[in-house]
Amino acid sequence: xxxxxxxxxxxxxxxxxxxxxxxxxxxxxxxxxxxxxxxxxxxxxxxxxxxxxxxxxxxxxxxxxxxxxxxxxxxxxxxxxxxxxxxxxxxxxxxxxxxxxxxxxxxxxxxxxxxxxxxxxxxxxxxxxxxxxxxxxxxxxxxxxxxxxxxxxxxxxxxxxxxxxxxxxxxxxxxxxxxxxxxxxxxxxxxxxxxxxxxxxxxxxxxxxxxxxxxxxxxxxxxxxxxxxxxxxxxxxxxxxxxxxxxxxxxxxxxxxxxxxxxxxxxxxxxxxxxxxxxxxxxxxxxxxxxxxxxxxxxxxxxxxxxxxxxxxxxxxxxxxxxxxxxxxxxxxxxxxxxxxxxxxxxxxxxxxxxxxxxxxxxxxxxxxxxxxxxxxxxxxxxxxxxxxxxxxxxxxxxxxxxxxxxxxxxxxxxxxxxxxxxxxxxxxxxxxxxxxxxxxxxxxxxxxx
Ligand code: NAP
Ligand code: MG
Numbered sequence: 001x002x003x004x005x006x007x008x009x010x011x012x013x014x015x016x017x018x019x020x021x022x023x024x025x026x027x028x029x030x031x032x033x034x035x036x037x038x039x040x041x042x043x044x045x046x047x048x049x050x051x052x053x054x055x056x057x058x059x060x061x062x063x064x065x066x067x068x069x070x071x072x073x074x075x076x077x078x079x080x081x082x083x084x085x086x087x088x089x090x091x092x093x094x095x096x097x098x099x100x101x102x103x104x105x106x107x108x109x110x111x112x113x114x115x116x117x118x119x120x121x122x123x124x125x126x127x128x129x130x131x132x133x134x135x136x137x138x139x140x141x142x143x144x145x146x147x148x149x150x151x152x153x154x155x156x157x158x159x160x161x162x163x164x165x166x167x168x169x170x171x172x173x174x175x176x177x178x179x180x181x182x183x184x185x186x187x188x189x190x191x192x193x194x195x196x197x198x199x200x201x202x203x204x205x206x207x208x209x210x211x212x213x214x215x216x217x218x219x220x221x222x223x224x225x226x227x228x229x230x231x232x233x234x235x236x237x238x239x240x241x242x243x244x245x246x247x248x249x250x251x252x253x254x255x256x257x258x259x260x261x262x263x264x265x266x267x268x269x270x271x272x273x274x275x276x277x278x279x280x281x282x283x284x285x286x287x288x289x290x291x292x293x294x295x296x297x298x299x300x301x302x303x304x305x306x307x308x309x310x311x312x313x314x315x316x317x318x319x320x321x322x323x324x325x326x327x328x329x330x331x332x333x334x335x336x337x338x339x340x341x342x343x344x345x346x347x348x349x350x351x352x353x354x355x356x357x358x359x360x361x362x363x364x365x366x367x368x369x370x371x372x373x374x375x376x377x378x379x380x381x382x383x384x385x386x387x388x389x390x391x392x393x394x395x396x397x398x399x400x401x402x403x404x405x406x407x408x409x410x411x412x413x414x415x416x417x418x419x420x421x422x423x424x425x426x427x428x429x430x431x432x433x434x435x436x437x438x439x440x441x442x443x444x445x446x447x448x449x450x
Contacts, residue, residue, distance in 0.1 A: 005160060008074035008303045009294050009332045017159065020184035025151070025192040028180040032122040032149040033198050035177025040119050040147035044099040047145060051098070053172035055091035058084065061168060065161060069133055070294045072160045074302040074333070075257055077295055087137040087165075089414045090430070094141035101435050111447040117439040119147035120224060121200040124193030126186070126214070127162075128206045129155035129305055130260040130354075135228075136162050138418075139203040140179065142434035151180045151199070153190050155206075157305055159183040186210065197221055203437065204228070205262075207352075208378075208423050226427025226437045228262065228419060230352040231380030234373035235265035235409075236395065238366075239274035241385035245407070247281030250358075251289050253383060253409040255301050255337050259313075259356040262424075263381035263403070263412065267349050269369055272362045279339075279360060283323045286337050291327050303333040304355060310335055313355030316348045322360060344372045352378070366391060370398045379421030383409055402428075 001021075004013040020028075039047075058065065065087070066080040073080075103115040125139040132154055143150050154162040159181075166181045182189050186206075193199050194217035201224035204214045208229040218225045235253055237246050253265035270278045294302035304310045310333045317338055325337035335355055342349045342359040349359045363369040373382065379401040386392050392406045402420045405411040412418055417433040419425060427437045 003156065005072060006157070006306075007071050008305050009071075011331045011333075014071060014160065017183055019156070020182045020189055022188065022192050024184070025182050025189045026196070028151045028182045029122055029124075029193070029196050029198050031177040032151050032180050035175060036119075036121055036149045039149050039175065039178050042147070044145075044147075047147065048095040048098040050172055050174050051091050051095035051141065051145060054169055054174065055088045055095060057168045057172050058088040058091060058165070061164075062088070065133065065164060067295075068164055069161045070302075072158045073129065073132065074294050074305065076299040076302050078297055078299070079257065080294075083131060083134045086414065087133050090137040090141045093414045094145040097432060097435065098145035101432065101439070103441075108445065110449050111445060114444045114446060116442040116444065117146070117435075118442050120438060120440055121148060122198055123148045123150050123201045123203060123438065124196070124199045125150055125152045126190045126193065126202060126204045126206065127152070127154055129158040130257060130262070132158040133161040133165060135205050136165065138429040138434070139205075142429075142438045143203065144174070144178065146435060146438040148200075148438055149178045149180075151182055151193060153182050153184070153186070153193060156183065156185055190214075191217065194218055194223070195220065200224060201226075201438070203427075208425075211425060224437075226419075226429070227425035228427070228429060229380075229423060229425040230378060231262045231264065231420070231424050232267060232350070232352055232376045232378040233263060233265045233381040233383075233401065234267045234269050234399075235383045236363075236369050236373055236385065237268065237270045237274070237278055238369070238384075238386040238388070238391065239271040240387050240391075241274075242387060242407070243274060243278050243281060246385040247278055248285050249409050250282055251286045251337065252300075254358045255286070255289050255356045258301050258304050258335065260305060260309075260354050264354075265381065265383050265409065266353060266358055267344070267373075267376075268358050268360050269363050269372055270360065271369070272364055275360075275362045279322060282339065282360070286323055286325055286339060289325060289337050291325065291334070291337065301337065301356065304335050305333065307333055309333070309354070313353055313357060316351070316353045316355070316357055344375055350376070366395065370395060374398075374400045377423040380419075380424035381411060383411075
């Protein structure tokens with residue numbers, strides 16, 4: 001069956017592709033399985049060399065990849081360029097990391113134990129539509145570095161950058177069959193990868209709901225899983241913060257990628273004594289977010305991914321709206337930046353909106369801030385704004401979340417671990433930690449007797 005890949009800023013068809021089914025998925029797993037023995041036998045240093053070549057090719061095709069991503073996701077070109085830059089950095093990082101993760105030698109009675117880091121085999125990588133290439137690279141880098149072969153399933157809405165990356169991987173000299181991309185529906189291709197007996201692990205990024213199904217499905221074959229799921233992160237602003245700086249940054253912590261960001265700090269918690277002042281500053285800063293043509297270098301926010309998603313986002317906004325920004329009309333799935341005053345019990349503060357909608361929530365003191373921030377089933381990201389260093393560390397320790405930033409929005413780095421607490425998932429991507437998710441420890445006892 002064929003389907004149209006749409007540009008969400010224009011509603012135009014970019015290209016029509018065939019949707020893979022079970023047979024194509026099985027064929028890709030078979031190719032990955034056939035390629036596995038030779039790939040795992042490549043020395044770590046040589047796998048690193050191939051990944052470095054891929055990183056260089058991504059750099060050489062930087063603008064092309066950024067344009068593909070910008071068109072297919074509707075994301076501003078400047079942001080897309082940054083993401084492609086990170087993709088290259090991720091492959092450089094794992095190219096350098098691959099021969100630095102060693103086993104141990106453990107002296108024991110009668111001999112010595114040796115530990116080895118073994119690849120898992122064929123791994124299935126399932127990624128969402130919001131950061132298609134970036135999130136693919138977070139999984140591909142460590143998976144390939146560790147000696148696994150992969151079947152990558154991009155979201156059906158946004159398959160284009162993964163297809164181009166697979167071509168570049170071949171050009172880099174990564175052998176055929178090592179990196180396979182299958183384009184098709186999650187309920188078909190994704191589910192088949194989850195069920196397939198020859199797939200050893202699923203690296204999944206997406207919604208908590210689908211992630212729960214992946215975990216259940218993986219139980220049948222005791223597959224390894226890492227899950228990077230949804231979030232409802234808090235941006236905690238204390239009255240002693242640099243309010244101007246915090247307010248200038250806050251819109252980008254939730255409106256970046258049109259709010260379609262698992263790390264979106266979509267609950268803005270503000271200490272009551274600074275609430276009115278901060279709200280005023282926040283409205284001013286939000287008014288300045290430039291919404292429009294993703295191809296324009298000046299644009300800061302593009303459209304949502306689809307008409308259906310826009311309806312879902314709109315359903316969250318009712319009642320106490322503090323501010324609604326401007327957005328283009330006509331073709332494209334546009335939605336304006338929206339600030340809503342809420343309590344933490346409101347639906348807008350409970351569920352992931354995944355759109356440019358922020359909930360402003362007042363708190364009384366430090367303990368109240370921590371209580372509200374943690375009152376969510378999610379635990380992915382968050383920020384703390386204060387000029388009191390001791391408080392920043394106290395609150396950072398108290399928050400139930402995998403990733404945090406202090407006096408900044410930014411907590412995703414190539415070299416640092418990324419992942420969730422609670423229902424935001426488990427396992428860590430990026431940094432050296434990600435290698436643990438794509439390898440298994442083997443322990444060999446070697447007798448020195450006789
Ligand atoms: P989604 O609906 O869960 O889909 C994610 C991926 O899973 C897509 O490739 C989808 O395929 C596939 N899929 C759907 N049903 C499946 C099934 N039964 N078995 C296996 N795979 C299946 O998520 P989304 O709507 O694309 O993305 C938004 C969500 O991702 C948000 O909740 C967001 O918070 C989360 N997210 C998390 C992170 C993180 O790192 N924690 C990062 C980004 C996004 P199709 O779409 O092609 O059907
Ligand atoms: Mg979805």
